[in-house]
Amino acid sequence: MVQGTLYIVSAPSGAGKSSLIQALLKTQPLYDTQVSISHTTRSIRPGEKHSEHYFFVSKEEFREMIERDAFLEHAEVFGNYYGTSRETIEQVLASGVDVFLDIDWQGAQQIRKKMPQARSIFVLPPSKDELDRRLRGRGQDSEEIIAKRMAQAVAEMTHFAEYDYLIVNDDFDLALSDLKTIIRAERLRLSRQRLRHDGLITKLLAD
Ligand SMILES: Nc1ncnc2c1ncn2[C@@H]1O[C@H](COP(=O)(O)OP(=O)(O)OP(=O)(O)O)[C@@H](O)[C@H]1O
């Protein structure tokens, strides 16, 4: 079985990465593409569901998971802890399914060290004003949390050059189309490698 590809997607909070990933998943069959559900110690927002948006856990549970090396990566973001389950990701990739991680730059750095074959995408907002509008428009965070996230936005964006691909999420449909193009190109690149590996190209070019 050929391994699935791991895609890391990062962006300042509110730039639209979760919306883009969710829209992409609607166009892909489950046996092809899945999104990882992280563990977090942050409080649940209105409308969020345990095991659908996140596994919401206590700090003690999170610490216990770190101790048993259950995370592929984990980080403190905006004063809360977030982590990606190692076992789940390894199992899904081994079954040939591509997996998307919606994680911050710290997690992205940890994954690149462990899995250099992972592909990474950074999503930028068209402007800081628009980022602020989107965070407010989402209507899920307090003034204090929005201020904290806006204050961290520039720090997150300074890491854009560490990523393989950059998408500016101004027009949503255009940004989604860019994301689909990246996935398509990566799949074509890999299928070319597989053909070469199988000796098919050699056979096709013979005679
Ligand atoms: N291109 C766009 N134009 C206008 N609004 C957008 C666009 N993309 C996303 N949004 C809206 O911006 C808000 C923030 O988007 P989203 O929650 O996907 O951001 P995020 O980067 O995943 O944030 P976080 O890191 O906090 O989870 C949402 O209300 C979403 O509907």
Ligand SMILES: Nc1nc2c(ncn2[C@@H]2O[C@H](COP(=O)(O)O)[C@@H](O)[C@H]2O)c(=O)[nH]1
């Ligand atoms: N390093 C990790 N970062 C993660 C993970 N899951 C989410 N995140 C990032 O946290 C912020 C805030 O998310 P929110 O849901 O509270 O708005 C955002 O940048 C996410 O990408 C994770 O498992 N590891």
